[in-house]
Amino acid sequence: MKAELRYAVRQTLPVMIGYLFFGTAFGLMLQNIGYNFLWAMMISLVVYAGSMQFVLVSLLAGAFNLPAVILMTLTINSRHFFYGLPFLKKFREMGKAYLYMVFSLTDETYALLCSVWIPDHLDEKKVRFFMALFNHLYWITGSTLGALGGALLKIDLRGIEFTMTALFIVIFIEQWISAAKTTRAPAVIGLLCGLVSRLILGPDRFILPALVVTVTTLLALRPILDRKANEKGEKGL
Amino acid sequence: MSTAEALITIAVVAVLTFLLRFLPFLLFGRKERPSPVLDSLNKLLPSAIIAVLVVYCLKNVSFQQINTFVPELIAVAVVVLLHLWKRNNLVSIGGGTVVYMLLVQLVF
Numbered sequence: 001m002k003a004e005l006r007y008a009v010r011q012t013l014p015v016m017i018g019y020l021f022f023g024t025a026f027g028l029m030l031q032n033i034g035y036n037f038l039w040a041m042m043i044s045l046v047v048y049a050g051s052m053q054f055v056l057v058s059l060l061a062g063a064f065n066l067p068a069v070i071l072m073t074l075t076i077n078s079r080h081f082f083y084g085l086p087f088l089k090k091f092r093e094m095g096k097a098y099l100y101m102v103f104s105l106t107d108e109t110y111a112l113l114c115s116v117w118i119p120d121h122l123d124e125k126k127v128r129f130f131m132a133l134f135n136h137l138y139w140i141t142g143s144t145l146g147a148l149g150g151a152l153l154k155i156d157l158r159g160i161e162f163t164m165t166a167l168f169i170v171i172f173i174e175q176w177i178s179a180a181k182t183t184r185a186p187a188v189i190g191l192l193c194g195l196v197s198r199l200i201l202g203p204d205r206f207i208l209p210a211l212v213v214t215v216t217t218l219l220a221l222r223p224i225l226d227r228k229a230n231e232k233g234e235k236g237l
Numbered sequence: 238m239s240t241a242e243a244l245i246t247i248a249v250v251a252v253l254t255f256l257l258r259f260l261p262f263l264l265f266g267r268k269e270r271p272s273p274v275l276d277s278l279n280k281l282l283p284s285a286i287i288a289v290l291v292v293y294c295l296k297n298v299s300f301q302q303i304n305t306f307v308p309e310l311i312a313v314a315v316v317v318l319l320h321l322w323k324r325n326n327l328v329s330i331g332g333g334t335v336v337y338m339l340l341v342q343l344v345f
Contacts, residue, residue: 013326014327017334035243042247046247046248046251047247047254049254052250052254056247059246060238060247062238063238066246066249069246069249074257077253077257078257081257081258082286083258083286084261084262085278086278088261088262088265088266088279091262092266102258103259107293111287115283115287156342159334159341160334162333162334162337165294165312165313166330166334166337167326167330168287168291168294169294169316169317169329170316170320172284172287172288172291173317173320175284176284179284182280186281186284187284187287189285190284190285191292193285194288194289194291194292194293198292198296203296203297207289207293211286214285214286214289215278215282215285218281218282222277226277229280229281
C-alpha cells in the first residue's frame with residue numbers, strides 16, 4: 001500500500017503543481033464574486049472540471065439562467081465523452097472505485113492514466129485509484145487555499161500555467177517514442193486534425209470538432225492502421 | 238442569484254459533467270465481448286487524443302504579435318530537448334515551466 005501511494009505521488013507531481021496553481025486561481029475568482037472557501041471546496045469536490053469551473057464563476061456572477069448553464073456545460077465538457085473509451089474494461093474491473101474513476105477523469109488524469117507504466121510489484125488498480133484521488137485532492141486544496149487567501153500571495157506566478165502544457169508535451173514524446181514499435185500514425189492524425197481545426201475555427205470552438213474528426217479519421221483508416229500496428233509488432237518480436 | 242439558485246446551477250454543472258464522462262461506459266460498457274472496432278480504438282485513440290490536447294494547450298498561440306508565440310515556442314523547445322536528453326518528466330516539465338515564467342515575466 002505504501003509503495004503504491006509513493007508511486008502515485010511521484011507520477012502526479014506535475015499535476016500537483018498545475019492543479020494547485022489553477023485551483024488557487026479559481027478560488028480567488030470565486031471569492032471575488034462573494035463566495036467563500038466553503039463554496040470553492042464544495043464546487044471542486046462535486047464538479048471537478050478545470051475550465052468549466054472558471055466559466056461557472058461567471059455564470060454564478062450573472063443572473064440565474066439554467067439553459068445557458070446546460071448549454072455551456074455540454075459544449076465545454078463534451079470532449080470528456082472520448083476519455084472513457086480506452087478505460088471501458090479497466091475501470092469496470094476496479095469494483096467499488098469504478099464510478100469514482102469515471103467521475104474523476106479530467107484532461108490531466110486521463111493523460112496520466114493513458115501513459116503511466118506501473119511496475120509489476122505494485123498493485124495496478126491501487127496505483128490508478130490513488131493517482132485519480134490525489135489529482136482531485138490537489139485541485140480541492142488549491143481551490144480552498146485560493147479562496148482563503150490567494151490574494152495574500154506576493155510571489156509573481158505568471159506563466160506557471162505552462163506546467164500543464166509541458167506535461168502534455170512530455171506524455172506526447174513518451175508515446176511517440178514507444179510508438180516506434182507499432183505506428184505513429186494516430187499521433188500524427190491527432191496533431192493534424194487539431195491544428196487544422198484550430199486554424200479554421202479559432203481557439204474557442206475547435207476542440208470538439210477536432211476530436212470528432214480525429215476519431216472519424218482513425219475509424220476510416222482502421223484496417224490500415226491495425227495491420228501496420230500488427231506487422232511492426234511482430235517484427236519487434 | 239439566491240443561494241438556492243447557485244446550488245442548482247452548481248448541481249446541474251456537476252451532474253452534466255459526470256454524465257458526459259459516464260456516457261461511453263453507458264453506451265459501450267455493458268458488452269461482455271468487446272467489439273473489434275472498440276478494441277482497435279483502445280489502441281489508436283490515446284496517442285491521437287494526447288496530440289489534440291497538446292494543440293488545445295497551445296490554442297492561444299497567435300503569430301500576430303511576438304509576445305504571443307515566442308515564449309511558447311522557446312519553452313516548448315526546452316521541454317522537448319530536456320526530455321529527449323534526460324527522459325525525466327520532472328526535469329522536462331520543471332525546466333520548461335521555469336523558462337516560460339522567466340520569459341513572460343522578464344522578457345516579454
